[in-house]
Amino acid sequence: MRQFTYAQAIREAHAELLRHDPRVFVCGQGVWNPWYAGKSLLDLDKEFGRERVFDCPVSENATTGAAIGAAIVGMRPIVFHARMDFMLLAVDPIVNQAANWSYLFGGQVSVPVVIRSVINRGGEQGAQHSQALQALFAHVPGLKVVMPATPYDAKGLLVAAVRDGNPVLYLDDRWLYDSEGDVPEGLYEVPIGSGVIRRSGKKVTVVATSYMAAEAVKAAETLAQRGIDVELIDLRTIKPWDRDLVYSSVGKTGRLVIADAAWMSGGIAADIAAAVAGDIFHALKAPIVRVCLPDVPAPTSAVLEQAYYVGAKDIVASVEKVLL
Amino acid sequence: MQVGGAAAAGRSLLRIMLLIRLVEERIGELVSAGEIKTPCHLSIGQEAIAAGVCAALSRQDTVWGGHRSHGHYLAKGGDLPEMMAEVFGRVTGCSKGRGGSMHLVAPAQGLYGTVPLVGATIPLAVGAGLASKLRHEPHVAVAFFGDGATEEGHFHESLNLAALYRLPVLFVCENNFYSTHMPLSARRLKDNIVQAADAAGMPGIRLDGNDALAVRDGATQAVAQARAGAGPCLLECRTYRWRGHVGPAWDLEVGERRRSELDEWMPKDPILRLRRRLIEEGLSVEDLDALEPAVRGEIEAAVTFARESPLPDDSDLFRHVYAPRRT
Numbered sequence: 227m228r229q230f231t232y233a234q235a236i237r238e239a240h241a242e243l244l245r246h247d248p249r250v251f252v253c254g255q256g257v258w259n260p261w262y263a264g265k266s267l268l269d270l271d272k273e274f275g276r277e278r279v280f281d282c283p284v285s286e287n288a289t290t291g292a293a294i295g296a297a298i299v300g301m302r303p304i305v306f307h308a309r310m311d312f313m314l315l316a317v318d319p320i321v322n323q324a325a326n327w328s329y330l331f332g333g334q335v336s337v338p339v340v341i342r343s344v345i346n347r348g349g350e351q352g353a354q355h356s357q358a359l360q361a362l363f364a365h366v367p368g369l370k371v372v373m374p375a376t377p378y379d380a381k382g383l384l385v386a387a388v389r390d391g392n393p394v395l396y397l398d399d400r401w402l403y404d405s406e407g408d409v410p411e412g413l414y415e416v417p418i419g420s421g422v423i424r425r426s427g428k429k430v431t432v433v434a435t436s437y438m439a440a441e442a443v444k445a446a447e448t449l450a451q452r453g454i455d456v457e458l459i460d461l462r463t464i465k466p467w468d469r470d471l472v473y474s475s476v477g478k479t480g481r482l483v484i485a486d487a488a489w490m491s492g493g494i495a496a497d498i499a500a501a502v503a504g505d506i507f508h509a510l511k512a513p514i515v516r517v518c519l520p521d522v523p524a525p526t527s528a529v530l531e532q533a534y535y536v537g538a539k540d541i542v543a544s545v546e547k548v549l550l
Numbered sequence: 551m552q553v554g555g556a557a558a559a560g561r562s563l564l565r566i567m568l569l570i571r572l573v574e575e576r577i578g579e580l581v582s583a584g585e586i587k588t589p590c591h592l593s594i595g596q597e598a599i600a601a602g603v604c605a606a607l608s609r610q611d612t613v614w615g616g617h618r619s620h621g622h623y624l625a626k627g628g629d630l631p632e633m634m635a636e637v638f639g640r641v642t643g644c645s646k647g648r649g650g651s652m653h654l655v656a657p658a659q660g661l662y663g664t665v666p667l668v669g670a671t672i673p674l675a676v677g678a679g680l681a682s683k684l685r686h687e688p689h690v691a692v693a694f695f696g697d698g699a700t701e702e703g704h705f706h707e708s709l710n711l712a713a714l715y716r717l718p719v720l721f722v723c724e725n726n727f728y729s730t731h732m733p734l735s736a737r738r739l740k741d742n743i744v745q746a747a748d749a750a751g752m753p754g755i756r757l758d759g760n761d762a763l764a765v766r767d768g769a770t771q772a773v774a775q776a777r778a779g780a781g782p783c784l785l786e787c788r789t790y791r792w793r794g795h796v797g798p799a800w801d802l803e804v805g806e807r808r809r810s811e812l813d814e815w816m817p818k819d820p821i822l823r824l825r826r827r828l829i830e831e832g833l834s835v836e837d838l839d840a841l842e843p844a845v846r847g848e849i850e851a852a853v854t855f856a857r858e859s860p861l862p863d864d865s866d867l868f869r870h871v872y873a874p875r876r877t
């Protein structure tokens with residue numbers, strides 16, 4: 227199998243979609259330059275022309291609204307936001323318009339748009355360049371939210387998102403861009419709404435999203451060396467998340483750690499914890515533990531960044547805690 | 551040598567521009583050396599705008615900026631050692647190590663925050679102007695922003711509000727013809743940012759942004775009108791950023807025209823131009839030459855202060871998320 231980086235996988239998904247579907251176009255700031263997008267859009271403009279792959283003015287609101295309008299009349303746009311923070315300028319078209327459109331008009335018109343944005347972490351960039359706001363959007367009915375953690379899923383979820391027929395937020399993580407993995411040729415889909423078991427185990431279920439799913443793989447290895455076998459679920463889709471998979475795993479292990487590198491309050495982890503506690507309370511042998519970012523804006527100073535970000539060691543500590 | 555009022559003002563304008571230039575060159579070196587890690591957007595080549603506009607302001611006038619705001623901070627009287635400590639991520643920094651280069655603050659000098667979300671502070675400046683009006687204070691609010699920011703809705707909405715309510719706001723667009731890697735011509739059909747003022751119903755004035763005296767005089771007039779209740783004004787200051795979008799690199803590979811543009815703009819160096827003018831007006835070469843070593847001394851002292859300052863304590867992470875209650 228070909229080894230691709232996460233960024234290369236995203237790029238290949240774009241390329242194949244552009245090649246095979248004339249309705250697809252790619253727009254947004256930074257599309258012509260690797261500064262923000264890394265290799266994830268590299269030279270797509272050269273390959274497919276600057277009419278279908280176009281860099282935009284600093285106008286997130288209009289750019290996103292235009293992508294949504296084009297989707298409504300039958301195109302398949304992918305609109306790119308170099309940082310999730312910048313995408314907040316487009317909250318009206320995403321939340322008020324795209325999310326509601328199908329419902330508002332009795333299902334007669336829909337919005338097959340992909341809104342892609344990058345979550346940046348660290349680099350002393352601070353509070354306005356580092357926000358992981360998946361929960362904000364997962365809160366809204368009518369939106370789907372995917373967060374691939376591997377190169378394979380990065381490609382397959384983008385294909386599925388473009389073909390979904392609904393507004394899909396595709397959130398990729400800058401800290402995953404250089405990670406490598408198998409990526410098949412051709413247009414394959416990773417189904418939206420389905421998580422995957424990365425490692426099976428009996429003692430504790432770890433449900434992780436995006437970057438934390440990669441960290442959880444490392445954590446599981448450390449724990450295995452200590453004789454603790456965890457079942458690791460990479461959620462892949464945040465909205466709608468895979469209840470069947472999570473419930474059947476927790477039914478088996480009775481213990482749950484949820485790792486999501488976003489703020490704890492009102493987050494995805496809270497949603498999963500509430501659902502598990504509400505639906506399969508009897509299966510639980512220990513309190514649920516969440517591994518999330520503290521409720522603090524991202525600082526700049528490296529010392530504070532280190533205190534702020536969570537990773538494998540926090541997952542390890544939490545798993546040990548639910549086993550106490 | 552005794553210098554008259556106008557000459558002294560010109561000299562202090564030159565000193566501020568030199569300070570901005572040399573501070574940013576020093577920051578650039580420290581970024582290259584890996585000692586500074588936070589993204590630093592340098593305004594080298596654009597110093598006349600920050601210095602010229604701020605020379606027209608009083609301390610209580612407020613200034614609002616963006617990602618490229620070292621110059622705004624320094625020209626408005628922000629403390630140099632505190633800025634240096636901030637880019638070094640130190641607890642003695644102006645934002646206590648929470649902000650880095652892109653989030654500077656100096657409230658006592660009327661600088662209530664610079665932030666990197668493009669255009670974000672334009673409406674905030676309108677709010678400061680609104681407060682002046684409601685409190686019957688003479689203070690003017692200045693929004694500094696780039697040509698890229700005029701592509702955001704914020705800009706147009708803010709111009710309209712300020713004009714409608716006749717608020718004492720100066721909108722200062724530093725048109726350096728680039729937004730990251732994208733030249734202005736790839737982002738708008740016409741080079742006509744200044745016309746937005748007309749649509750909103752306020753004067754729009756195009757200035758040579760590399761001519762510090764022209765900027766200062768244009769701003770002085772606009773400030774006088776705003777203070778007199780005549781409402782806002784848009785100043786488009788045309789300039790060019792010498793270095794790349796972020797950091798000290800020259801970004802010659804960005805766009806085919808960067809090299810020829812630099813060849814065109816670097817001879818228009820705002821610092822050399824002002825220096826020549828001041829000499830023509832009778833200031834002595836020795837007097838002006840004395841500025842540089844003094845400024846360099848200040849900068850090295852600031853770097854030493856930053857290096858010797860403590861890093862924040864990680865137990866301090868949660869501090870300042872909320873402000874204390876203030877009734």
Ligand SMILES: Cc1ncc(C[n+]2csc(CCOP(=O)(O)OP(=O)(O)O)c2C)c(N)n1
Binds near residue numbers: 617726
């Ligand atoms: C809302 C938002 N969109 C995009 C960006 C990315 N970005 C950072 S600086 C910049 C360039 C803005 O250009 P301009 O306003 O002309 O300022 P300059 O960099 O030229 O000083 C862009 C697009 C951002 N920080 N915020």
Ligand SMILES: [Mg+2]
Binds near residue numbers: 696697698726
């Ligand atoms: Mg610009």
